[in-house]
Amino acid sequence: MTRTAVMLVDDEVPFVNTVTKRLSKRNLHVLTANSGYEALEKLDSGEMVDVVILDVKMPGLDGIETLREIKKAHPLVEVIMLTGHATVEDGIQGMKLGAFDYLMKPCDIEQLVEKIHEAKKKKAQSEHRPGK
Amino acid sequence: MESRHYYRSLARTMALIVILVSFAPLVMVSAIIGYSFETSYRYQVVAHLLEMVEKHRQNIDIFLNDKLSSVQVLANSFTMEEMSSQEFLRRQLAVLQSSYSGTFIDIGLVDNRGIQVAYAGPLKLDGADHSQTDWFKIAKASPFFISDVFQGFSNQPNFIITASLRWDGREYIMRATMDFAAFNSIVESININHSGWAFIIDNQGRLQTRPIGLTPPDRDFFRGLLSKGNGGLQFNGALGQLLSVMSAPPDCCDYGKDVSIGRVKYQGRDVIYIMAPVKNSEWVLVYMQEEKDAFADLYRARKPAVLIALLGGISIVVMAFALSRRVIRRIEKANLEKEQMNQRVIEAGRLASVGELAAGVAHEINNPVAIIVEEAGWMDDLLAEEDLGESQNVGEFKASLNQIKTQAQRCKEINQKLLSFARGSESSMSKVKLNDLIHEIVGILEQRSRLGNVKIVKRLAPDLPEICASPTEVQQVLLNLINNAIDAIGEDWGAIEITTGFDGQTATVDVTDTGHGIPEEVLSRVFDPFFTTKPVGKGTGLGLSICYGIVKKMGGEIKINSTIGVGTTFHIHFPLGLGAGKSSSEK
Structure with a gap:
């Protein structure tokens, strides 16, 4: 089994940098994007991504819009939403739109890694049963 | 003033x-x-x-004139022989007295020298000399004369009527003395009535x-x-x-x-x-x-008129003052109410804007806090990986990182509270049985209240209608209030009483503690965000603000009564909400 490929999408660059380092340390392949557009571009360019970690609150294309686009173009890619407290409703809405789960920011790194692995597992199942 | x-x-x-x-x-x-x-x-x-x-x-x-005519008739109707006779005069006097009921006292004939020739009357005046009297002097010169009143021979007030006559070329005067009293009575009769x-x-x-x-x-x-x-x-x-x-x-x-x-x-x-x-x-x-x-009648008629005018005037004055005072009191009251209403609107507006501000601040702070947490986590990762066993500062580093994480966690909690105050919670509405919720919360807090020597008493209305609300929100409100109550009682023994009731339109929950009470000067501020009486680090000052925000958002009301040394009561009115059941009949 190949290393899980994760794309971290957040407009806060220091946050992205640190989390990237920490996730890499936990044996994950991490790609980054600082906006919704960048994330979509990278996915469209054929980057191999299993799980997208998506911040809900971003300037420009926000998390929900980005999620909708991702699910449209790449239905197999799993998405984990990151929200502030007040946007929990957005997280729930995201799950209705097909996101795998949501986490509240700031989140525990171990919890995040766990969710990533669960999402990867689900994706693998979906790939094995393409009929569904 | x-x-x-x-x-x-x-x-x-x-x-x-x-x-x-x-x-x-x-x-x-x-x-x-x-x-x-x-x-x-x-x-x-x-x-x-x-x-x-x-x-x-x-x-x-x-x-x-009547009397004068009588005397004149007497003087001109008879001969001198007849008039000189005492007997004749007496008869004439009797006729006059009977016709004029005693007005004539006497009659007499006086010659031009003033000597009484003949006389008839009560006095003995035959041959009396009148030549020196005032009346004789005037009477001699005029055909007739009526004298002024004088004291006569009889010492009675009387007056004299004379008429002159001529006989055989000699002048005579016919004289009659009139009773003054009879004359006086005519004049006095004017006074009648x-x-x-x-x-x-x-x-x-x-x-x-x-x-x-x-x-x-x-x-x-x-x-x-x-x-x-x-x-x-x-x-x-x-x-x-x-x-x-x-x-x-x-x-x-x-x-x-x-x-x-x-x-x-x-x-x-x-x-x-x-x-x-x-x-x-x-x-x-x-x-x-x-x-x-x-003008007695005029003045008499004037009296009631003046009295009526006076009473009317007094009543107008009294009424004017009473009426105007009443109207002004109404206006004053209305103004006061308006002012209080304004005060309340301002208060609500202030809380709302503070809420907006809090939400904004929470959002802005959330990202930096997330970064801090991640950085600390990264350092943790690195420390775990590297072997710095011999460095004596490793322990200090780890403790410091833990402190950073703890404080960041605190920031996160504050943020969450701020946001829930500003926006309310996300949870959806459903039918809530308040009594069940209270049982649940008291169960959760049982441990804490036992440790704090606090006894929780529940007085729950058995047939309380369900309300339509967010259960987590209601839970949060009650949790905050009961936690506050436990804090208020502090070290001492105490009791908390939770009472539910129903007053027709709203379900009510009263939370009463036997704590130290809240001073009056801060009573109006307890719902303000960040207002706290607890020591620094113990309370965020957001608990009651959140309760206030939630209850207001539901359309309910929250009030506080407090007496120093006796305790504090929070009254909450929950509206039943749309589609809320009349009563939980299944219970």
């Missing part, structure tokens, strides 16, 4: 306007009617008096008859009147003005030109007088009446 003064002056102005507007027509109408009434009444009274005096003047003249005084004076001001009940004025007084009274009707003072407005000119009335009327001060009283000449202007008939008697 200033507004109090303002309202008072407003009330005063209002009352004065009401009084002015009410009084102006009242005064004008009273003045006009009063003046016309008084004028016409005075005219009536004076006209009546004038008529009465005129009638009596005629009576007096008729009386005197009147409180005035009537009397006769001669043109020198000497009294000819006795006024009853009046100390007779002296001659100078009458002289004063007479000098005024010369030349017909006189109009003096107010009465004169009054008479001048009479519609009928005085000439056309039968009063005669020489009647005078006026007003004088007599013995300190205002007196109306009317003077009319009698006996060819030798005498004057005087009628005097106190003005207040003459």
